[in-house]
Amino acid sequence: MPAQFLTNLFIAFLWMLLNDEDELRFSTFFAGYLVGIIIVFIMHRFFGTQFYLRRFFALLKLILIFIRELSSSSVFVIKHIVKKEVTIKPGIFYYKTELRGEWEVSLLALLLTLTPGSVVMEVTPEGDAFYVHAMDIAESRENLLRSLAKFERAIMEVLR
């Protein structure tokens, strides 16, 4: 994959040389890089690996999932804040994840925590399960588990 990246960089520089401007401009470089992406994407099979920006797209997808979850659960929390009476029933539950390793686990925990209404309280010493505090466990347990599953899949796409 590094080979794809270097090639892309090379194309960008080539682009700059071809443009033959009197000074170095980032915009020119950027344009060249875009051109390079197209060329590399077309040619990536010759490298015998996946297209190197595939992860980039996976990441974009993760972000999109995240933003959707973030917004929906924010609405949920704010709804509770502005309610006349606080009626939430919080709770702490145990969740065992399929993810492994420092980065995967951390990323999941962060995403889960960022989504309003849930926060990772502890990671087990083995590093394979969370204790999650949910703001309203009665109402949102199912939602949370669904989000978690979505996140897990998206994360795997990015990091594996």
Place this chain on the structure above:
Amino acid sequence: MFTVNLAIMIPFIAALIIPLVHKKVSRSYIGWVVFIVPAALFVYLASFIPSMAEGNTIVHTWNWIPSIGINFTSYLDGLSMIFGLLITGVGALVVIYSIYYLDHDEMLYHFYVYLLIFMGGMLGVVFSDNIMVLYLFWEMTSISSFLLIAFWYHRKQSRYGAQKSFLITVGGGFAMLAGFIMLYVMTGTFSIREIIASVDDISAHALFIPAMALVLLGAFTKSAQFPFHIWLPDAMEAPTPVSAYLHSATMVKAGIYLVARFTPVFGGGEIWFWIITGVGFITMIWASFNAIRQTDLKALLAYSTVSQLGLIMSLFGMGSAALYFGYSAESVVYTQATFAALFHLVNHSTFKGALFMVIGIVDHEVGTRDIRRLGGLISFMPISFTITLIGSFSMAGVPLFNGFLSKEMFLTAVLNISKLNIFSLENIGAMLPVIAWVASVFTFVYSMIIVFKTFFGKYKEEKLEHQADEPKMGMLIPPIILAVLVVVIFFFPNILGNYVLSPAMSSIYPGFGPNVDLGVEIEQWHGFNTELWMTIGIIITGIVLYLLLKYWKGIFRLFPRRFSFNRLYDNALLFIENRTTNITNMYMTGYLRDYLTYIFLFFIGAAGITLIYTGAFTFDVSNDVPVSMFELIMVVIMLGAGISILFVKSRLAAVLLYGVLGFAIAVFFVIFRAPDLALTQLVVETITTVLFLACFYFLPEWKKEEHDGRTKMTNIIISVGTGLVFILIALGVQHGQLFESISRYFEDAYELAGGMNIVNAILGDFRAFDTMLEVFVLVIAGMGVFSLIKLKSRKGGRKIEDQ
């Protein structure tokens, strides 16, 4: 050239050499080596007598601090000559005496060093023309006297006496120095001769009287005048040669010398006249009366010395009356008092020196000087007896001895003065002869005590430490010489008068012109005049009183010791020590809060009062930039957070609130367009917080502040006051801006320093010096923290001092 300056220095040089060579010279020789110094100097000085008699003087200057006008200027004239001869003459005799008296003492060379320092100092006092140098030597005599009194410093009484004499004489010296400084302020010169020359310009000066009083304080303390006389009896703890030399013949006469020397400056007025005469008379009668009650012979001699010094002092006082009149045939009568003073000065040195030496011999031979243990020594010590007889009778004013002559002249002077009608003398002048007569009677009585209680009566062997016997001849020679002088002067007084005393008169009355001879022809016999009748009265009354002594001795019980000046001195010291401790402990509590309270109160007081007093507080909000809603909220937040710190119960909460303050200030730095500051503030704030937390591990949780109500109230008042003064000054400054800041200059930072960030350009270039030092401050703090943590005193290992 061998100058008088050098003459002063020789004793010091000798004093420096002795410690270096004392181990190489046999003990018995040191004294003789030392003897050469005064003896040679005596001869040297005596060689000037003829020249002095012709009215010449010698001046010589060595520079010391020329830019200030303080130089070693010696001035040899008639007055200083008398003293110079006394110092060297008696000095030589005392050294001989000491050689025999102190032959067993291991620290002998110390004694000679001190003695030489004293001798040099004393010569310096009398020969110095520069008052600052005079003062220098003056203190030197006090110091050497101190060291000599405490020669046997393991004895408590010696230390006590030394301390007393030191405090009184040096304290008086300080006063005298202040007086000298005032003289300088008035005249612009440190030279006595020049001061005398400018007398007419200063007598109306505001500093004239204070200067006089201060100089006299020096003179009176040194000459043991009432009530400062208390140090002299205690000074008798010194070895007897010292008593004979310093505490009767020379040092105590330094005060007299000073009065004589400054008579032309201050004399001629009522104040001077009465202070000197009055103090002299009081001293004379009080001391002579008290002498009688003494049982220690040296103490008795000490009181007698005090009394005699009072007599001489009073004569100088009376002699100053002549200056009131200026030179005239009439006024010469009064100058005779001064002449008598000079005469008695010499006489006293001879007979009192002899007496001290003999008493020393008695002490040395039998181991006591207590009258109650002595008696009947005449058969064992006939020579000593003879000397004592001569000395005592001279002191008592009995004919055939020089004391008689000067005593007669004293009476003459008193009678003359009592007839004056200036200085309010017309009212109380008649009292003076009476006092003089009574004092003379007492003098007669104690003189008899010395002779008869010691040498007559029963010999009480069991009360003595050694069998009585005459001492070695060497020890007797010095008192014999003095005793001989006592008699010789009686028969040939005018040799002394013409060659030594008369030249001194013109030093004291310089205004009378150089050609006036104020000398007096001294006569042994001048008919049956009032003075003689008074003397006869003294002798008869004295004998009667002496014989009836045991019947009237009870009178002394009317003067209980607890009201004595000695007690006053002791109690004063005790009082000072206790009170000072109390006072100091009262405000030096060791409590940080108290010290800070002083500071803040001072801040509030000094700055606040100045603020109001000068009318500096003004304020004006018209130039203020407007405030936005957000800023207002931030201000409220800061106020809330700040004030809450005072009330929160946990330290963590306090630190959190403190963190809020820090963050909020960073925001203000943003609002005030200070990005660098905001950055720095934020980081520093955070790191500080981390430090607080790190240290909390070692410290206990806060306890409730348990201040009582009053303390709390004071704290509140101080806090509010400090804040208020802070605000008021700031508002005043805000309104009272006078100049544009210099910082426009820095806006050319790019051209000047190549930087676009002005703050950074200031830190890195314009004021890089500050920055460099600030880095060092940080590094020092780091090193300090490191060493504070790593270097701990071992548990239990209390170290009082290094190592």
Place this chain on the structure above:
Amino acid sequence: MIEYLVVGGLALYGIAIAVAVIRMIIGPTLPDRVLALDIIGVNLISCIAIISVMLSTTAFLDVILILGILAFISTIAFARYLERGVIIERKRDS
């Protein structure tokens, strides 16, 4: 219009911070207070960003980043302190 929105936004953040300060003062638990500090820090980021808009300067954008970093560091420090008393350990047992 823009100005009102911006100034209003800033004021709103101010209010939010003020509320957080109240939470900090009243507690009741220490973690509550720590939480309040964290919230204040994060809100201040917005404040400084908005002020930058108002002054139309980019000089303070570094401050934003730094503030984010530091709020994070202090929160960790406080949390560590609450958790263990020692904020920096010689050697962690795990």
Place this chain on the structure above:
Amino acid sequence: MKINDVILHAVTKIVVFIILTLAIYLFLSGHHSPGGGFVGGLVLASAFVLLYLAFDIETVQKGIPFDFKLVAALGAFIAAASGLGAVFFGASFLSQAFDYFDLPILGQTELATVTVFEAGVALAVVGTVVTIILSISEDV
């Protein structure tokens, strides 16, 4: 249950790199925009603080085996010595010089002695802050 700091460690590893980069950026750009030796040094120090907080002294020491006391001293020395440098060139103590040079690759670049001075400042700040924090923490 043992504490598992996995999240903190992961985040710290990322964050520290951002902080370090920022620190160097602030240090270098201080001449023209906010920043400089102090700020750079302080931010650098805060990166260390974060490391110590998230990990432990031994771990960090293994990764960054400096004696920070000496770092501090070196910084102070550089700051002061740069002042003396000017003296050797016959200028007043602490005179700074700057000029613009055409350098290969970097193009026209401003080189200023003040950078040396500021580097000293930054080192001293980092060294001191870390020394203080370590001294306290090691006392436990």
Place this chain on the structure above:
Amino acid sequence: MNGNGILEIIAAIFIFGGGVLSVLSALGLMRFPDIYTRNHAGTKSTTLAVLVTLTGVFMYFWIAEGYISVRLILGILFVFITAPTAGHIIVRAAYRSGVKVSDSTVEDELGPMLRKKEGEREGES
């Protein structure tokens, strides 16, 4: 009003909207019963508020001054990473330092676990 103007207004609305969100979450900070629930309001909603505002500010600089601020992007990223970590750490610290969950809490699977493990450790030693 040209396109830029509208975009600027949108940016301003973002800025303002962040403010509103932030006040709301602050309200939550006051109303919720315990530290754990307040933490939800506090860290996460506030984070959202800040993200919204920063996005607005980023837009503003881009539109009004043509300035793409890398530092702002970094800042946003930074908040993204650190805010949840801080939330996590605070809650953990609270729980471990013994702050009780509110009475309304219906379920606590962590508490018994924590106590059990600690008991075991004590037993070991």
Place this chain on the structure above:
Amino acid sequence: MNNILVFPMVLPLITGVILIFLRPFIKLQRWVTFGVMAVNTGISLYILQKIQKDGILRLDFGGWEPPFGILFVGDSFSLLLVLTASIVTAIILLYAFHSLDAAREKMYFYPLVNFLVAGVIGSFLTGDLFNLFVFFEVMLLSSYALVSLGGSKMQLKHGIIYMTINVVSSWMFLIAIAYLYGTVGTLNLAHISQRIAESGQTPILTVISILFLIVFSLKAGLVLYQWLPGSYSAPPAVIGALFGALLTKVGIYALYRMFTLVFYHEPAITHTLIGIMAGVTLIGGSIGAIAYNDIRRVITYNVVIAVGFILVGLAVLTPAAVEGAVIYLVHDIIIKALLFLTGGTMIYLTGTARIENMSGLIRNYPMLGWIFFITMLSLAGVPPLSGFLGKVLVGQGAAETGSYLLLALAFLSSLAVLYSLLRIFLNAFWGETIISEEDEIPLKKGRLVPLVVFTLGTIALGLGVESIAVYASDAANVLLNPDIYIDAVMNDN
């Protein structure tokens, strides 16, 4: 450009930092530090001469002209103090070599001393108000570290008080600078003076001057000396000596500088207040010196008395008084160092600081006894020792201006000094010898030599006082004629 002017400050500074690297090499640290002080002595002597020839010297740091940059200004007053400080530190160091424990020496004692001296000397030389603040901090931080170096209970207890008070006073200094900057918009001392002369000393400026008075009084120990006795007696004698000799002098220097160069327009307020404060200090110091039987206490209250005495010179402000004060300042640096070291030696030899537990020491240690005796006389201003001329001139100034009360207090305080030390001499050195020859702790040459050197110093300075009187008189001239200073700083030369 006179780069030479920065060396007395920067040499110790850089040496200090280099010595941090040389931590294990104690011997090297010792002699390098000593060498620096020796070199400093030479340099400052040279500068002092140069000033007599060329007038006031100045060095603009970074080449930035006043008032924009920071500068050092060398006049006779400051250089005399720099010179004395260098010499005295060198000699104190000799004592340190033989008295300080290895643990302290290793814990950056020598770097800290170097920093302390740099701070002190910088304070004497700087011509910039804020820079003065920074130098104060350099000095103070070093002193905080030194006062607590070793960490005994007593050191920590007094260290905390010392530190708090100084932090508060530094704060006041900072706000005073802020107020002054707000009013006159500049930090350069000469420029401030110039501007104030131009506008007149407005009431608010007088108020600000009072703040400076408080700040420097705290440093000098004028009236607000309560922190001083404890913190100067807590650390080892060497450190006490450094403090006693140098630290309060910086405060005194600053008072003289500020109230002759800048705030001299309203003497009826400011200088009267200084006079009152000097008087109170003399009284308080005298009372304290007599009150205690603890040698350390007696010594530290003697420090206080001297402060009051020197400030009498500023209060009366005549040429004689100022010249006297300058001379006295030089004398006091020497004699206080000697006093602290002598006291420390006595405590070391006897294991106690209380005089009632000492007796007859002069038989065991005759040299020490005589050194103490001479110290006592010198402190009391007895001629021909070094304390004399200063005392006379200050007294003269007081008499000239009719400040009789101050004159009386100043002279009475000499008596208190004398009495307080006389008690020690009588009780500790005289009396029955109680230390037998077997129990006698030997007084090594290493400890004795510095004492002897100082003693010879006070004698030599007394006899040869003319040699510094010239400089002192020049110093007084500059102090009393601010225009000379301003000209030298603000005009190109």
Place this chain on the structure above:
Amino acid sequence: METIIIILAGVLVSVATYLVLSKNLIRVILGTSIFSHAAHLLIMTMGGLKEGSSPLLGEEAATYTDALPQALILTAIVISFGVTSFFLVIAYRAYQETNTDNLDILRGIKDE
């Protein structure tokens, strides 16, 4: 604005004063830190507030705010950091040695 900031600083001074008069050492240290905050605000105010742009010449503004006080404050901040850290350490060392952080009790500890 100036007046308000001055009053704010003044209140902080009062708070700080009250704190340093406490018995508890940590309160004293907090007090000294708050003192420096107040001083910094004051210096800022004395230089004039909110006039001109940040002192960055890149801003190309017509006027710049007074940069000198900013430089001074920066110096002061750093110094006060050094002082505070030393102060904290001396406080806990004193507690280690004497077992009290109460100044009133601390004064009772006898000088050796």
